[in-house]
Amino acid sequence: MFGLKSDWSLNANDRYFTLDDYARSLPRWCTGCGDLGILAAIHRVCRENQILPENMVSVSGIGCSSRLPHYMNGYGFHGLHGRALPVACGVKSRRPDLDIWVATGDGDCFSIGAAHWVHALRYNMDITVLVFDNGIYGLTKKQTSPTTPEEYLTNTHPTGALLPPLNPLTVSLGVSNISFVAQMVDWNPPLLYETIKAAHDHKGTSFVRIIQRCPVYMESLNLEMMDDPTNLLLLHHENGIPVPEGVDRLFENQLEHDPSNLPAALGIAADRSKMPVGLLYRNDEALCYDELSSVGLDMSYEEKLAGVNTALDKFSV
Amino acid sequence: MNDQLISVQEVSSAAEDLQARDAAEPIPEHIVEIVSDSGEGAQKCGQTFGIVSARMGNGVWTVEIIPAEIQPPARTPDGASGIRIRVGEDLMTNMGNEANLVVAFNEQVLRSRLASHAYKAGTIVLLDNMWASDSSEDIRTQYSEALNEFAEFGLEVYELPIQTECLKVVPDPRKGKNMFVLGMLSHIYSRDKEQALNEIANIFSRKSEKVISTNHDLFRAGYLFAQQNVPYHYEIAPSKLADKPMVVMSGNQAVGLGVMASGMEMVSMYPITPATSASHYLADDFHLTGGFVHQAEDEIAAIGFAIGASYAGKTACTITSGPGIALKTEMISLASMAEIPLVIVDVQRGGPSTGLPTKVEQGDLLTTMFGAPGDSPKVIIAAATISECFHFVTLARRLAESFRIPVIVLTDANLATGVQPFERPDVTIDWFAAPVDQSDWDENVPAYDWDEETGLSARAIPGMRNGGYVLTGLAHNRKGKIAYDTTSNQEGSDMRSLKMATLAGTLNRPEVHGEAEGDLLIVGWGSTLGTIEEAVDVARENGHKVSSIHLRFLSPLEPGLRDIFSKFKKVMTIEINYSDAANAPRITEENRRYAQLALLLRAHTLVDVDCWSVVSGHPLQPGNISRVIMDRVAEIEGDKKCLD
Numbered sequence: 032m033f034g035l036k037s038d039w040s041l042n043a044n045d046r047y048f049t050l051d052d053y054a055r056s057l058p059r060w061c062t063g064c065g066d067l068g069i070l071a072a073i074h075r076v077c078r079e080n081q082i083l084p085e086n087m088v089s090v091s092g093i094g095c096s097s098r099l100p101h102y103m104n105g106y107g108f109h110g111l112h113g114r115a116l117p118v119a120c121g122v123k124s125r126r127p128d129l130d131i132w133v134a135t136g137d138g139d140c141f142s143i144g145a146a147h148w149v150h151a152l153r154y155n156m157d158i159t160v161l162v163f164d165n166g167i168y169g170l171t172k173k174q175t176s177p178t179t180p181e182e183y184l185t186n187t188h189p190t191g192a193l194l195p196p197l198n199p200l201t202v203s204l205g206v207s208n209i210s211f212v213a214q215m216v217d218w219n220p221p222l223l224y225e226t227i228k229a230a231h232d233h234k235g236t237s238f239v240r241i242i243q244r245c246p247v248y249m250e251s252l253n254l255e256m257m258d259d260p261t262n263l264l265l266l267h268h269e270n271g272i273p274v275p276e277g278v279d280r281l282f283e284n285q286l287e288h289d290p291s292n293l294p295a296a297l298g299i300a301a302d303r304s305k306m307p308v309g310l311l312y313r314n315d316e317a318l319c320y321d322e323l324s325s326v327g328l329d330m331s332y333e334e335k336l337a338g339v340n341t342a343l344d345k346f347s348v
Numbered sequence: 349m350n351d352q353l354i355s356v357q358e359v360s361s362a363a364e365d366l367q368a369r370d371a372a373e374p375i376p377e378h379i380v381e382i383v384s385d386s387g388e389g390a391q392k393c394g395q396t397f398g399i400v401s402a403r404m405g406n407g408v409w410t411v412e413i414i415p416a417e418i419q420p421p422a423r424t425p426d427g428a429s430g431i432r433i434r435v436g437e438d439l440m441t442n443m444g445n446e447a448n449l450v451v452a453f454n455e456q457v458l459r460s461r462l463a464s465h466a467y468k469a470g471t472i473v474l475l476d477n478m479w480a481s482d483s484s485e486d487i488r489t490q491y492s493e494a495l496n497e498f499a500e501f502g503l504e505v506y507e508l509p510i511q512t513e514c515l516k517v518v519p520d521p522r523k524g525k526n527m528f529v530l531g532m533l534s535h536i537y538s539r540d541k542e543q544a545l546n547e548i549a550n551i552f553s554r555k556s557e558k559v560i561s562t563n564h565d566l567f568r569a570g571y572l573f574a575q576q577n578v579p580y581h582y583e584i585a586p587s588k589l590a591d592k593p594m595v596v597m598s599g600n601q602a603v604g605l606g607v608m609a610s611g612m613e614m615v616s617m618y619p620i621t622p623a624t625s626a627s628h629y630l631a632d633d634f635h636l637t638g639g640f641v642h643q644a645e646d647e648i649a650a651i652g653f654a655i656g657a658s659y660a661g662k663t664a665c666t667i668t669s670g671p672g673i674a675l676k677t678e679m680i681s682l683a684s685m686a687e688i689p690l691v692i693v694d695v696q697r698g699g700p701s702t703g704l705p706t707k708v709e710q711g712d713l714l715t716t717m718f719g720a721p722g723d724s725p726k727v728i729i730a731a732a733t734i735s736e737c738f739h740f741v742t743l744a745r746r747l748a749e750s751f752r753i754p755v756i757v758l759t760d761a762n763l764a765t766g767v768q769p770f771e772r773p774d775v776t777i778d779w780f781a782a783p784v785d786q787s788d789w790d791e792n793v794p795a796y797d798w799d800e801e802t803g804l805s806a807r808a809i810p811g812m813r814n815g816g817y818v819l820t821g822l823a824h825n826r827k828g829k830i831a832y833d834t835t836s837n838q839e840g841s842d843m844r845s846l847k848m849a850t851l852a853g854t855l856n857r858p859e860v861h862g863e864a865e866g867d868l869l870i871v872g873w874g875s876t877l878g879t880i881e882e883a884v885d886v887a888r889e890n891g892h893k894v895s896s897i898h899l900r901f902l903s904p905l906e907p908g909l910r911d912i913f914s915k916f917k918k919v920m921t922i923e924i925n926y927s928d929a930a931n932a933p934r935i936t937e938e939n940r941r942y943a944q945l946a947l948l949l950r951a952h953t954l955v956d957v958d959c960w961s962v963v964s965g966h967p968l969q970p971g972n973i974s975r976v977i978m979d980r981v982a983e984i985e986g987d988k989k990c991l992d
Contacts, residue, residue, distance in 0.1 A: 121656020327638020338636030
């Protein structure tokens with residue numbers, strides 16, 4: 032009953048997965064919610080890579096975006112508010128064979144889970160982290176989040192958010208051992224797909240901040256950006272996110288940015304006048320903690336027994 | 349090179365050894381203390397003394413005396429650091445009462461121990477006399493005043509030139525005096541010299557040959573010094589138990605070895621006193637069984653990481669103490685709700701809040717049992733001995749997986765740092781966790797296929813084809829789907845609770861220590877086992893009808909308690925946590941706050957269970973308990989007389 036199936040190698044080739052094979056129940060996000068487009072892009076990436084559904088684990092915290100595992104096939108872990116990353120890293124630590132997706136939001140990741148965000152980036156385990164950043168608490172109905180723009184009216188700050196918003200890109204880029212930082216908007220499906228695909232293909236923790244529309248509580252902010260693409264700055268480079276033909280014409284502001292250039296990435300991230308979209312930074316050489324934490328997985332039971340006895344010998348009387 | 353050194357010395361001192369042994373006075377047991385300023389190595393000295401004694405077949409129990417600060421001011425009572433070693437012919441189960449012999453590096457630390465009632469009139473004190481001739485007049489005065497105090501109390505003080513003697517071997521005796529003292533004690537108690545020299549070589553195995561030989565020289569100097577200058581020389585015969593293979597270790601090392609022997613591959617922790625040394629041990633040896641210690645960014649991440657590994661089929665362990673449990677509470681509740689196997693070791697320390705980090709308390713029973721939103725059933729077992737620290741971790745892993753539930757193993761600061769020999773466990777491959785099941789899941793079986801009779805269900809593990817489900821901490825139905833309807837949460841709660849009854853049905857009644865009926869029944873749990881039983885034995889020898897039981901399973905509780913209680917006139921718990929004394933001002937029968945196990949037992953059995961408990965931070969001693977027993981027995985016997 033235990034162990035790998037004898038035909039495991041044949042199995043993968045015999046099966047072909049369609050988009051439906053990656054979907055679970057019908058999403059219950061609001062009409063017009065940006066999460067729907069993100070979900071579609073993830074499904075496409077899964078199909079493109081023909082990921083075995085049973086090897087996928089989608090981990091989330093609490094919030095609108097954290098409902099994502101319920102709409103993904105395979106295994107899901109819809110855990111505690113702010114704590115998706117430690118769980119995801121724990122799964123990966125002793126099961127490097129699994130394909131881990133993390134769905135989190137601006138409140139979940141940048142507020143209650145901020146400590147885990149910083150440290151998970153430093154661990155750089157091979158997982159894909161998508162932050163659905165709508166700049167507001169949606170599920171609990173319009174409270175200020177760390178990325179709510181200054182002076183935006185919320186139920187907790189009815190006269191306007193008191194502080195300037197946190198900049199998730201500069202924080203992420205400031206973490207040592209960071210290996211992948213991208214930013215994208217939910218309303219550009221081809222670029223979103225390419226971004227998520229690049230993130231998933233990257234070995235290490237790929238951190239993608241997705242600017243996401245909340246048509247119910249945060250309509251004004253993103254409408255402005257959608258209506259006026261001059262607010263955006265497209266980053267392109269041969270080592271960056273591939274920009275599908277024609278898509279580049281949507282962007283009046285473009286910049287060729289080498290994603291291996293960390294100081295330049297920090298400069299772009301810190302400039303609040305334009306919202307950069309594309310790959311800010313990538314380092315394929317960064318240390319992956321899962322390679323350390325999965326040590327000893329191949330050890331046989333006989334070797335383990337010998338190990339226990341060696342350990343006991345040291346305490347022998 | 350090492351061996352050579354030892355053997356040369358052996359030849360030269362063999363004759364002396366023989367002569368010395370002839371004069372040794374046989375004793376059944378002794379309580380020895382070594383006290384010093386922090387950083388002078390008293391604990392290393394005492395641990396080595398304990399290990400050598402255990403290797404010689406003696407029963408041993410050690411308790412560390414730890415100041416809360418890393419570098420407290422020198423020569424102050426608050427800074428007292430050291431160790432107590434109770435060594436005897438039989439298995440030692442507790443720290444005992446007052447010490448028989450003490451080696452003190454200065455008189456101030458001795459004063460602190462005296463104030464803690466660690467000594468009695470007649471306790472032998474071997475005191476370094478370097479302070480008598482100190483350049484500071486203040487210190488000289490303090491020294492002579494303290495000596496007067498000791499004489500008045502009746503301590504038998506021997507002032508010895510320990511510092512002066514060490515200076516003959518090393519330029520700075522602050523590092524090394526402990527090995528000189530080990531040598532002294534080794535002669536006084538006729539310890540096996542070769543064992544001691546080997547153990548010293550082990551301690552310094554990461555240091556240079558020079559360090560080892562210097563420490564060997566100090567040991568030999570101390571041994572010879574005691575032989576020529578100390579008028580005490582004892583012999584403690586080996587225990588009858590010693591013909592079985594034994595191991596000797598601390599409770600935290602036993603927890604670490606338990607993790608390895610259970611086949612767990614992951615310990616995820618955050619540093620917290622007094623739990624961390626379990627992870628220190630694993631950091632050294634876990635690789636022998638292919639395991640990994642993850643030091644997380646905080647307590648919540650530590651348990652989250654362990655839960656992730658467990659969810660993915662690799663049951664993991666997190667090791668913490670009370671404040672860590674407080675932070676992990678939401679995660680523990682998630683593991684209970686979503687039925688994720690998990691092992692949580694709580695090495696309890698003094699509370700509340702940050703409390704007494706290095707001191708002992710049994711204060712986390714109720715918080716582990718009830719500290720969670722809603723009903724979050726989990727298994728709680730408490731280790732009573734160092735052997736149980738090992739075995740309960742392996743038991744916890746099996747229970748966690750069989751019952752798909754978090755299991756909390758309670759130990760405490762007393763067990764964590766105490767060293768005791770126990771029978772070497774005969775580990776076999778079937779102790780280890782089964783390999784991760786990756787066979788196909790029957791797609792007709794839901795994610796929570798609760799068995800109506802037991803509440804148990806099989807678990808799909810990522811990688812199993814057709815087994816995909818979304819685990820959630822939200823109310824969910826059998827299919828694992830979020831369910832806000834009127835019946836699902838009730839059903840889920842019923843099923844999770846049913847598992848506790850199923851487990852309870854497999855447990856044995858606790859064994860009564862002493863007669864099965866009598867006047868007074870003491871109920872204990874955790875590290876107080878040996879202390880309570882020793883006090884009960886004393887009471888029984890004096891003709892009192894006193895018995896005790898010691899609970900290991902606290903959630904679910906062991907069966908038959910009400911029946912056992914009914915055979916005694918009075919039932920009380922003895923615990924190391926807070927309770928109101930029954931006769932304290934303003935305290936009435938109505939408002940009295942009971943010790944933690946007493947509160948549970950009262951609710952569980954409807955018996956009027958009394959309690960006695962303290963939060964001094966010190967381990968209980970048989971003498972404390974004897975006094976409590978005699979008070980209660982006097983009440984009961986007084987009542988009897990009235991009735992007559």
